[in-house]
Each structure stands twice: as structure tokens, then as C-alpha cells.
Amino acid sequence: MVEFKRMCVLPSRRPLSACASACAPAAVVLFSAYAGLESKAALAQGADTGKPVVFMVAMADDPGAPVPRARPVQSGDASTPPRPDAAPTIYAVVAMQDVPQASVTDTGEAAPAHTVAPPPVHAPVHAPVHAPVHAETVAQAAAPSPSEFEPQPTAQSAPQNTPESASGSASGSTSNSTPGSASNSTPENAKPGDSPTTSGNEPPTVSMPAAPPPGGAPQPSPINPLTPSASASDVPEPNDDVRRRVFALATSGGAVRALDEAKARPDVFTPVDVASIQELDIRQQVRGGRAKVRAMTSADRFDALDSAIHEAEEFDKQLPSTPEYSEVRAALAGDRTVAYAARGRMEDAVAAFETIPPHSAISVEALTGVGDAYSYLQEPAKAEQVFRRAQDQETATTPDTATLGYQYGTHTRLIDVREGLFYSLTDQNKYTQAKQVLDDIHAALPPAAEVHPWDVANDDYLRYYRLLAQYQIYVGQTSTGLAGLQKLEEQVPFSSEVRNAQADATLGMGRTRKARDMYSASLTDHPDNIEALAGLGRSSLALGDYANARQIDGAFDDTFPENGSVRSFKRDFAAYRAPVVTVELNGEHGNSVLADNEFASDTTIYSPPIYDYWRIFSHTFFGYANTDIGNTSRTRTGVGGDYRNGALTLTAEATRSMGGYGRTGGNGEVSYQFNDYLSASAGVDSDSNALPWKAYVEHLWGKSAQASLNFVDGDQRSASLSYAASRYSDSNFNQEIALSGTQRVFTTANQFINVSLNLSTGSNTISNATYYAPGRDYTAEVVAMHQWAIWRSGEKALVQRFYVTAGAYNERGFGTSPEFGARIEHAWTFSHDIALTYGIGVLSHAYDGSREFSETAYATLTVPF
Template structure:
């Protein structure tokens, strides 16, 4: 070097000396001096070997772009050496051009295949191109904070091709931290194609798969690489997925319990196996065992094993609070077990944790409605309808999809009206929905239920049967149809369907109610009624006691009965007590109910008799009635005391527009044995004018008129009379719980009474009555009242009592 410096001092502009000095200085590692001498020489005058030496010094000095230019210029001027090509690869890698760096390595390999130096540089290039994984993760987190998660995710995906496994692992971990497991899988997918045996990447793939809801696939892909705790956690997630799958996916044969519950049974078996395997491990697996048992509560609910679900939940509460999804299942089980007060508490907790969740909100609505907390139930129904959109937005270019949950949300408002007896309001909402969605079995069943509850059973039956042609397995349609068959007195058809439903859905609450209804239908019936006080047509108060015992149905359509009546009271002719024994049969078919029998009276008039009553159903609105009696049961007690009996016959017609409106008229003739003929006419109109969930008010204007052909009869026998009045009946549903309830009725009548030769006088009556359904087989009513009316111009005041019992056994 000293010789070169002395030679340069003698000839400072000599290009060869400057070129040699650049090379020697670069060899010596004196890169700054080498580049200074090279600058004096100039690129234009430099030979290829000097360019290559300057490129090395530039690369080592961090001037990577200059180094790349000098290497390529040296190669153009004839330097085709291996070291120059490898130097270019290192420079390209240093400035971050991975493609150019690897192309330079490939070119060097082509001219020197198998050369260890090429392999050494290739590894150096790879190390240079791979950034520090921790630094990559930190840059992504910073980008997410400053530019947003979407931008950070895009950067991670673009940085993944060709990245080292360590960098891929960091990218995946960071994306999982950012809540982007699907994007983590995208990053992992390419790396795993080249590194299938990389355990760290396989483990991360399994964790990401579990996070996106594919735990079964996660277990399969992560076999042998997950730690024990991770395997338990993902296996619990897989079992929970099986539980959800069993509840949401329609069975191949929904009528077969084994098929319907096959997936849920498989989930329960998997959960039970996991619990059995992990429980002996003690504290190590205690968390996993608890999680498995929590999922088991949900599976038991889905399996309709409600009592077991509640026992399991109670045991789990001892170890801590239950999570919301389990409390929702507990609420459902409590509702199925008819414990709505407790269910209410569970649903409230779940809705408080997630106010937007539909199913617990519906559960809360059902519990409130069962407890007749109508205002809050209505608020929930309105909120669900308001907040559940008709369409939901999808990711990407897809158009919005129909939100099927809205049907359940809107249905809640309709049910609120149905259960509150606002059937007209429910129909107004349900009818257009069902008409617009004729293939929706749920809406069609709902409309059929409303029509049936309004009394239009034929119309409802047609609705159910038409909709069943589109969806023959729809349970709600089948249930509604069976209810309608019972109400239409198609006993054999109803029995066959109930037996079928009982086999197919033995745990379903609605099916159990139908089975119970059939059981009650098949029971014997005892009826007893007591009335006391002043009755129209009798001038003096009397006490009537009537009993009747009915057999169980015979050959579906027939029942036989026997009964006993007692009447006692004062008359103008003295005190009298009469006894009547009766026996007969009743025939009940869809078109008619016909009841006939024989009677025998003792005391007053000892005489046999007979009766025949028929009610003919024309359609959902019109009904005809006909009666005929030998020795009429309502012969005045004073007439019987005088040895007079009466025969009677009558006809009537009833028009029932709906549950809110009804009208009827009847005409009756009584032929007394003293040659008196009494004609009786009656007409009424009934209108419900208030129809709140717990309060009902019905008004019934009516007219009642009689005429008699004989004067001076020994019983109350006006030549002609007419009563015109209006009765208002206020009903308060004071309490109701499933089949048991208490209705309190306040009834007031006000009007006028006209009697030939006596003119008009007021009629006033007040009555209170309690109606109890004590069980689904025992009903009891009792009450008292007061009436003031005129007889032959004289006002009579009388207290009255009523009591009745219906007992099926």
C-alpha cells in the first residue's frame, strides 16, 4: 500500500494507480478511504475490478443502492466472477429486494453449482431478508392502533408470503390478539404448505380453527401438538358445538324421537365421556370438568330432560355463578316445569348481560305473560319488533339476507294479544303476515290458532290442513289441527292423532297437554248446581238443587247419565218440596248434540216424563236449538203444588259472530194441564265492550215476553208481560296459573217490566260470583245476589245464592 501511495504522489491522476489503490484499501477493510480514492477515479474511468471493489465497500458502508449500481456496472464491464454475483445478492438483500437477491443467488448457483460459498451466501441472504419476528408483531400492533385493524390485517397478509416460520408464528399470534382468527388462518395456510411438519405452526392453526368455530377440525389438525389444557378446552368447545348442532339442525325424520334427538344424544355421550375421563385428574382438570357440565345442562334442556337439567344446574351453582347461556337453559327448564317465577329471575339475568339477545328476551316475555305481568311483557314484545330488522347485512358484495328471527319477534306481539284475549287485534296482525308468507308453517299455525280461539273451528281446521300439505311434519300445525278436531267433536280422528303425537313427542309440553285433555275427556263427570232466590216466573223464592252423573264416553259419540233434582219453597198454596229422578243418553257428533231421557217426579205431581234436546251446528256462526219436554222441569212450583203439570217445546237460533259478539232468539210453548197455554219469546244481543287482559265487560240487551191463555191460575200467570233490560257483566281474572284460575264476576241488570193491567215497573238485579278452576278436573263457582221486581203490581225483594260443581274423575 505504501508503494501505491508513493506512486500516486508522483502521478496523482494515474487511473491504474487509483484503481489498484481502491482495491487494496477495500481488501484492507478501509472502506471510507477506498470510496474516496474511487471518487477521484470516477465511475466512468474505473475498470471492472475497481467497480467491484468499490461496490463491496459501499455495501459494507450501508450504501446498498450504490452498491447494487456498482455491482451491476462492473458486470456490464466484464466482471463475471462468482464473488461479484454473490456480492450483488447480498446488496439486494440488504436493501430489501428479496426477488432480486434470490435471482442473483440463483445466477451464482448456475455458474458454480454445489459451491459451498454460494450456499453460505444464500443463507446470509435469507437471514437478511427475514426481519425480527418480535419487531414485526410490534409494528402490526402499532399499525392497528394508529391506522386501524383492517389496515394492520392487510399488512400482515401481504408480509406473509416467503416469511420465516418464526415470523409467520408472530403474525398469526398478533392477528389472534386483534380478533382476526380467519385472517390468521390465511397467514398460516401458505406457510404450512411449505412447512407441514412445523409443530408450532400446526398448533397455531388448531387454535385459530377452534376460535372460528371449527373445534372438531382443530382437534384433527392439532393432534399431537396441543398441550393437555388446550386439548381439553377445544374438546369442550367441540362438544358444545355438537350441542348447538343438535338443537339447530333438522332431523332426517322429525317424527322419530331417536332421529330427532340423535345429535343431542351424541353430544351428551361425548360430554359424559369427557367428564368421566377428566374427573379423576382432580384440580388439574377441574375447570374443564365444570365447563363440560355447564354444556351438559344445555344438552339436557335440548333433550327435554328438564328435571335433570335443573338438578345439574343446582349442583353447579355451588361452585360459582352460572354463565348467561346456562341460565337461559335453566330458565327454559323452569318454564317447562311450570315454575315461571324462578324462570323470570334467570331470564332477567341473561337479558341484562346481553339486551340484544333474542331467545332469552322471548323467554322473559313468556314468563311475564304466564305471570300476567302484561305491561312489561308488552314492552318486551314492542322492543323486539322495533329492534329486530327484516333484513341483515352480509359481508362483501352479497345483498342483505332475510332475518328469520323477525318472525319470532313479531310473533311475540301477536301472542301478547292472544293470551290477553285480544283475539281481534291478534288476527289483524297475524292475518296479513300469514297471507304474505303462505309457506311459513309457524305463521299459518298462529293464524289457525287465533281463528280456533275465536270459535271458528271449521275455518281453523281448513287452515291447518291446507298448511300441512306444504309441511306435513310441522308440529304446531299438527297440534292446532288436533285441538280443532276435539272442538269439532271428531273424537276418533282426534284420538288417533293424539296417540300418534304422544308416541312421537312424549316430552313436549303441548303434546302432554293434549294427552291430558283426552284423558279428561274420557273421564266420568259429576255436575251439581244450587240456586236459591226469586226466579222469573215464580212469585215466591225457592231453592233448586240439581245433580247429574255422566258416564265416560261410549263408542266415542255416546254418554249415558242419571240425575236427581230437588225443588222446595213456599207458594200461594202452601209449602212444597218436589223430587225428580232422570236418566238418559247423549249423542255427540260434529253436526249435532242430542240429549234425551226420561224423568219421574214425586210430590206435587207424581208423574213420569221425557225430554229431548238437540243443538244443530250449521257452521262456525250459526246454531239451531230444539227442545221438547213431557212434564217440563221449569213448571212453576205453585202449579205443581196445585196438581198441575206442563209439557213444553221450543226452538232457538244463535248467531255467534266471534268471541266479541253474539245474538240469539228463541220461542217456547208450555201447555199446562189446566188448559193454559203459555208462549215465551226471548231475544238477546251480547257485545264485549272492554277486553283488557285481566278485565272484560260484556253488555247484553235483551227482551223477554210471555202470554197466557187462562186467567186466575193458581200460579203466577200474567195475561201478557214484557221485560226489557240490559245486563252488564264485568269479569276480573284475579289469578291464573295454567289450568287453575279465579274469575270474579260482577253482574248488574237494569231495565223495565210491563205486565198487562199493571203497567211498567223497574227491574234491578245485582250479583257477584266467584268462578274457580281448582284443578284441570274440578271447577267450583259460588255467588250471591239481590233482585227487585214487581209481580201483579207488588214489588218483591229477594236475596239469591248460587253454587255449582263440575268434577271429572
């Protein structure tokens, strides 16, 4: 890769930024340069004494570097020795008539009117003296960014590449250079007619300019801004140097100035060239707007980005739909993708990205932006594809020309791409591949012993260990993952990322109060941390603190539409605010002691929240059964309301059962959550739906009451103790006590096994009823449940559960008999929290000494509108 440096001599008292502007657009004077190169005497007679001779040196750069590096022009200063591997090229330039031109600021924008730059020269004659530069090498050259045109302190140096025999001693020259900037050098003893010559006093070869096209119109040029038109010979034409400089300026942060210069030279730049530079200008506006979005939390954070989006959309409308503009349109679509994703307009980002032809060059920024958009829209498979493509481009040995314009300033790094890839894989339950991504991140990190406190690798190490801990939690190694996060917190106690990861894991385990306290503590130290505030909102919803959740939703408003954590909270909050319909269906066949066939449906419709904590609902139960003593059906409807505020939940319902023996009744329930582990509930029902079906055939009704004490330790273990009692209208009093416990015994990625032990006993005061009512019975069961996460795509998932039951049943008067059963269940989660669960099972059980074999089926559907 070749990097061009410019040294020019202009009158003193002119700033370096003005010098750079003056030398750039100089006009070509071919005949005087050609004549002057024949001899030193001829040059002395032909050159204008008021026009200094300008030299330009091109130093060879590292051809393997993906991004050009700015470097000062080599001089005779002992502190900056010339590179041994550099192949310098010296150009002799004769400055001619001055033309006024505006200066440029370090941001690439035109300077104010009161800032007057020295008048530039016309296009110079670039006469290579040594080692001509080939077009394919120069195509990768970089130009200085606008900030490098600032005046710098001068330093004394003697140019080593100019033979002293041409112009006398050059030891008193003044050199002014910065990386990638122009340099001023004026030999003290130089005469107006002197000119540098090659060793051996051989005159240099001068390349004559090509004839202009007929009519003065510029010929079409390649669309790629870094691939200027090639000359017929190995020596580039003067216009090629102008094109290279302007395009390099455009890709290095100076697109505004480059656009002005391109428009001022219609003989050099075609309309396609101008469109390419204008696209780079928009790209840099998008980059600046995105940086502002990331750095601010106020409501005006999108002002600059919205302006860039508007300009990009208008420019897209103006672009002709002809083939020569195809690459410009593709690059502009990439810019719009980045802008829309940063703005939170994810559907627009995807739509813009999908207009790019499949084989077009796409920047890493655009690929990462649409990857974030796909993840946001719960399409992780598509996100994985674009993140992998971005990773390939970031790790490729060849330069990524599509990303030019982003290498100066904040841009996407390889670890950013891999983090996005990691989450897209975990959102598909591809944990083996996600672990490989973590290994790639770790392998790319420098040795810890070589990392300094100020290195960015410190943050990269922190990010790696945070992702590793999250991965361990995802695959069920919860204790190991939390221990890793705890160790990180001890090393960086005020890191909001680590503390938020701890709180997220705690919330996922069901310890909502602890998670809420952790989010609150993080916000105390980082009041503007958006992820912590979103986490506090989610924990508030889980705890029933809906007023606080509503305040957080109002605080977010539409200020952070691009943030994934905010999106998750807003999705949960919208689901809470939505009306909900729940339908439960179940049926059984073959258990003749209870019923030959039975079917029941239970439907509940909830209203949106009223004053945050109140809801009203409508409830309808319908059941049908045919038995050996007759058929029956039961319908009961009711309306009620519930109150959910923090740890307390109250429900009350007025009911009416239909038919000739219908009754008016009511039911209610109260529950209280003492802490993250312990809760209790109690309820009553004056017209119960839980009587045996043969009791309803006999037109009986019953009252019931129940109470329970529950213990839950995340998803690892749980226990419950319950008591239920029912009084039937025939004076039968039924009681039941049950104790159950569940323990996680095996965990791996996507699968786990729980084992439950259930113990229960029941009694009835009437033993000779027409319905099944044993005087005393006992049940002991062991249930093993295997869960397998078959498929997942973002919030959409399919989980399979398989239950195996084995135990013993003892009925007073009939002895003990074994029981066994099995069932399989699928649980679907669709978009917008729509859930569907269904299953089938079989059970072998003895009743009154007679074994029954029955089949069951059930389904539950929950739909938030």
C-alpha cells in the same frame, strides 16, 4: 383479546392438517434454544439440520368482541396487509424428535386408522421476542375449530416480522393459511443454523421453564378452562401455552381431540382439567343432538340426544362431590338442562337446573332451555326470571364464558330469548311489559333499507311483525292484529309461521271451521309442519271430529314431546278423553212469591268417549224449598247417552223422579251447527224440573219443550231467539218467547265491557193458580258486564265479572214497575282444565204488585279426571 396463530415448517408433501397436529405437542429443548440465541454462529452449530425452525405469531384481536374471531396469520402478501393496531409477538421454536399421533377430522373425532398424520414434535421452547402476552389477555384467546385443519391452497408471501439479516431473503417462502389454522412458511435461502433476531442484533430474552412438581404429579389448576395457571412472571411458561391451546380447542368445537391431548399430558392437565374438557365434549354432543332434533321429524330424531344424555348422566355419577369439581358439576347440570328440555323431559330439565348453585355461571343455552321447560310446565313467572337473566347475558358487554362451546353452530340468539320472554309475559297477562319486549326487538333490528334478501334479519322482521299482530289480538285489538297478519301473508304467502298465527287467532275467535281450513291449507304446502298439524287437531276437537283428532294424536305419538303446540293439543285431547263430573249449585232467599228459601243441585257424570262419538252419563237433580204454603223437595235421577259428531249433537236420557208422586219419564235434545256463526237446538222433557216450587208443593208435574236459534260472531257479538212451552198437570199452558243480543263495547288489555239487551214475554192460561202464573207479562232489561282478568299463570287463571241490570217489568193487571240488580262472579281455571265459577247477587223485582228483594248465590264445578 389475543388470538394465537401458528406458522411451522415441515417437510413438503405433508398436508396442513398433519402440520397442525405435528407442531402442537412438541417437547421442550431449553438448553439448545438458549445457547442458539446467543449468536447466529452458535445457532448454526447447535441446531439439527434436519429440524426446521418454527415461528408462531400472535396478533392482537378486538378486546371488546364477546366471541374470538379466527383470522389468517399476517404475512408479507400485499393482499393481506398487517393490521395497524396489531401487536405481533414472534416465537422461535426448535423442532425436535417426532412422535406419531392420530389425525383429527373436521368434526373433532379421531380420524380412521388408515389416515396417518405426520409425527408431531415435542413441546417447543416458546421464546417471546417482542411484546410478551399477559395471562389475563390470553385467557380469552380462541383456537381454530377442527374443520379449519383441512388443507388449503398455498400462497406466496414474505413474512414481514422476521428480520432478513437473520436468515437471508424470505421472499420465496410458501404460506398456507386459513382463518384460525396453522401456516407453513419455509424461507428458500434459510440455513439450518440460522435463527431470527431482533432489530439492533440484540439477542431475544428466553423464558426458562419452571421446575416440575415433586414426584412428577401435576399441581391443581383453576377449574375455569379459559383461565390457565398464571406464571410468577409476565412471560407464560411453556405448559401454559399447551393449556391455552387445548382449552381453546375444546371450547371451539374440538373437544374430542382436546380430551385426547389432555389425557396424554398428565404433567400439564390435572384431573379437574380433564373433567372440564370432558364436560365440553358432552356439551358439544348435546348441541349436535339438539340440532338433529330440530331438523328432523322422524321417530329416530332423538337417537343422538339420548346418547348424549346417557353419557352426561354417567359422567355425573362419576364426578367426585368435592369442592374443586363444583364448577364442572354446575356446567354439566347446564348441559343436562339443555338436553332434557330438547328431549321434552321438562321436569328433569327443571330438576337439573335447580341443582346449579345460585351464583354459578350458567350458559344462555341452559337458561333458555329451562325457560322453555318452565313455560311448558305452566310456570311462566319462573320462565320470565330465567329469560330475563338470559337476555342480560346476551346483551352484556363482557364475554359470556359460560356459553363457550355453543358459539360455533346453531345457538340461541337474542331474538329467541326475547320471544320466549314475550310469551312468558303474555301468559301472565303482563301485556305492558310484553309490549316493551317487542319494542326491544324492533330497536335491535337493522334499518329495513339495509337488509338484503339473504340476511337473517329478514326472518327477524317477519318474527317481529308476527309477534306484534299476536299481541294486538291478545289485548283485544282483533281487527288490527288480523289485518297485520293478512299484510304479512301477502308479503310472504307461503310462510307457515304467519299462516299458523292467522289460524290460531281465528280458532281463538270461535271460527273453528275457517281455522280448520286454514290449518289444512298450511299442511298442503308444508306437510311436515308440526304446529299446523297440532292446530288441525285442536280445531277437530272443537268441531267434534274426534276420529280425526285421534288419528292426529296417534301420528304424534311420543315423537314431539318438546313441542309446545303438540303439548297443547295433547292436553286438550286428554281432557276430551277423560271422564268428566259437573256439579251446579244455586240458592235464593227472600223471594216469597216464588219461595222463601230454595236450593238446588244438578250433578252429571260423563264417561270417556266410546267409539270416538258416544258417551254415557248419569244425571241427578235435587231441590228443596220452603214456602208460605208448605215445604217440598224433589229428586230426579236419570241415565242416558249422547252422540257428538261434527255439527250434530244428540242427547237422550231416561229419568225417574222420587217420592210418592214420582214419575218415569225421559228427555232429549238435538242441536246442529250450520256454520261458524249460526246454530239451532230443540229439546223436550216429559217430567220437567222447571216448574215453580209451589206447583211441586201441590204435587203437580209438567211437560216442556223448547227451541232456539243462535248467532255468534266470535267474542264480539251474539244473539239468540228462543221459544219455550210447558203443559202442567193442572192444564195450565205456559209459554215464553225471548230475544237477546250482546255487543262488545270496550276492550283493553285484561278488561272488556259487554252490553246486552234482553226482551221477553210470557203467558199462562190459568191466572188464579196457587203458584205465580201471570196471565201476560213483559220484561225489558239492559245488562252491562265488566270482565277483568285478575290473574293468570299459564293455563291457570282468575277472571272477575261484574253484572249490573236495569229494566222494566210489566204485568197485566198490575202495571209497569222498575227492576234492578247486580251480581259479582269469579271464574277460576286450574290445571288439567278444572274450572270453578261462583257468584252472588241481589235483585229487586215486583210480582203481582208486591216488590221483592232477594239474594242469590251459585257455583259450578267441572272436573275432568
